[in-house]
Amino acid sequence: MATIHLQQVEKKFGDFFAVKPMDLTIADGEFVSLLGPSGCGKTTTLRMISGLETVSGGTISLDDRNVTWRHPSDRNIAFVFQFYALYPHMNARQNIAFPLQAEGMDKADIEKRVEEVVKLLRIESLLTTRPNKLSGGDKQRIALARALVRRPAAFLMDEPLGALDAEFRETMRAEIKSLHLSIHATTVYVTHDQVEAMAMSDRIVVMSAAEVQQVGTPAEVYYDPANLFVARFIGSPGMNLIAGQYAGGKIQLPGGEGYLTPEGARTPLGAALNGEGAVFLGFRPEAAEINPNGAFTGNVYATDMHGAYTMLHINLNENEIVHIRGDRAVAFPIGTQVRFDLKADMVRFFHPKTEKAIWQEARP
């Protein structure tokens, strides 16, 4: 397996950046997701790594080998697509064996390699079936097997679960992660689904508008988003963000509420805001606790029962709705006034101009 280095890699169409210059190192055996909304540049990045797309600038290396201008077939990487790209006239076994036959490997070795991946993926029962008779999940299993059988230096996956229905997606997500844990293949995985990226990745590269927003572990992008985009994009719903005015350790919020900031945050807040000024207060839905003496007041706008929990939507004032996650027994009629507090270690702050997190490195 290989380490992948991207050094100032960029893609331009005329003056338009599809991917702004980015640096990224994907360690040997690491599972890294490129995550972002459509048009953010994640698929273009993946295609540049694979060689299906040329770079406009920068260098791509696999281990110490510069492959920037190498043909895709000369990079020793395997691509798994959203649409399985299986050969319809071959059965599953023939599809899996095909890349090895194309390399001219001898028959006994092919047999052995195919047996290995078949066992690994537990697809013995599918081998004599043609793709058009297989379910979406099984087709993707065969496509994975065909990628695995070559023992490539790295796997590139472009939304491989995107075409599956919810039921298969959950199962395949766990299967791909298990597979990764058993073979530790360097993997770059493209998705627009933050749940997938969180569940599967060692690290996540969050992208938006052709630019990397943050590179971090699932815990880092969830608890310490680098900016407003990441705060909103990660989580379902995303982080609550309330605009307020900071002065003297307190944030004045719309509706007249004042929030006393945690002590440790005051020095960085003062520094970032030149003493005082507009700021975003951010917190995850589970960071709020309904409490009759809480510092925040609002009215219940809607209540969602999700089975295992309840999501309360609280109207702080016109057009400022925050989401609070509670026990599934929590239920209030629409319009009920509720008070809540925030867990101090779960509160974050963002600069409204730069949109960057203010208190990130100051946290214990």
Added chain:
Amino acid sequence: MSSVDLQGITKDFPGLRALDDVTFTIKDGEFFVLLGPTGAGKTTTLRIIAGLTKQDAGALLFDGVSMEHTTPADRDVAFVFQQYSLYPTMTVYDNLAFPLRSPLRKVPEADIRKKVDETAQKLRITHLLDRKTAKLSGGEMQRVSIGRAIVREPRVFLMDEPLSNLDAKLRESLRVELQHLQKTQGNTTLFVTHDQIEALTLADRIAVVNEGRVIQIGTPIDIYDRPATTFVATLVGTPRINLFNAARDNGTIVIGNSGLHIPSLSATPAELLLGIRPEDVRPTPDGQFTGRVGLTEPLGVETILHIQSGGQTLLSLVPGMAQFKLNDTIRFNLAEDRLHYFDMEGKRL
């Protein structure tokens, strides 16, 4: 607003029974959700209520009055589709005003303006009124579509997967708006979806349908806590319910291929299916059962643990970013009052 009664509605298409004896009542002011997979008959049901398709057997009543001889136009229902069918060259205002300008209604222009303004305010699209709809985002267009439906106060709203074309974040926020709107206005609404989260979070009551039949009708809590069949149990809840083959064993029940013994029901068949929702598989240091962590999926707000016990894998849902390592030994309990027992045909015991 009206109540809607479906009594034994059956509809055949060549080679296919689309609806088989479908019976339910939507109460006046109720938010009623039809939940089921593709091909369950959801859209056919909507079309029959709207009068766009005619049933082969059974009766449809609005407020107790048969709709047998009432034309679609006279039924006074409003349809919201998955694809927003707005007039692209008209402004948002004119799109909203359009249903009121029908020559049949003869609403004075001043009243129209009042109604449109009110509707726009409810849906927070006042700032868009002068824009052409072709210039709007998907979420804005769907707001306008909903606005066009509510502006004329029909007897019944019929919504056919109105949120499924939107991206995840928009879907979430529009879902909340829709719930607020319906609860504060009390519109009788039939909402069709294949998305269990939409069904749980929006509905007063849900009818789970499959292959043209109604499988279960109940409140979201009923459906989630007391699924009538394994089909309903697996359709609702994410991650999916754990479902195991189990057997009676010396006054207890043993989960197949594992050493997990759990309390028996009073009259348990020799073989059965046992369901446990992931949040009811609870790791705790002094837990009764032992397993091994096979996989963790951190989602931020919670973590899915795959616990291997004997030859079985149990999914467990725990709060936060749980600090379990792969292959850790883990002790856990199963919430005994939240176990689901089904017979081998999948019917709740």
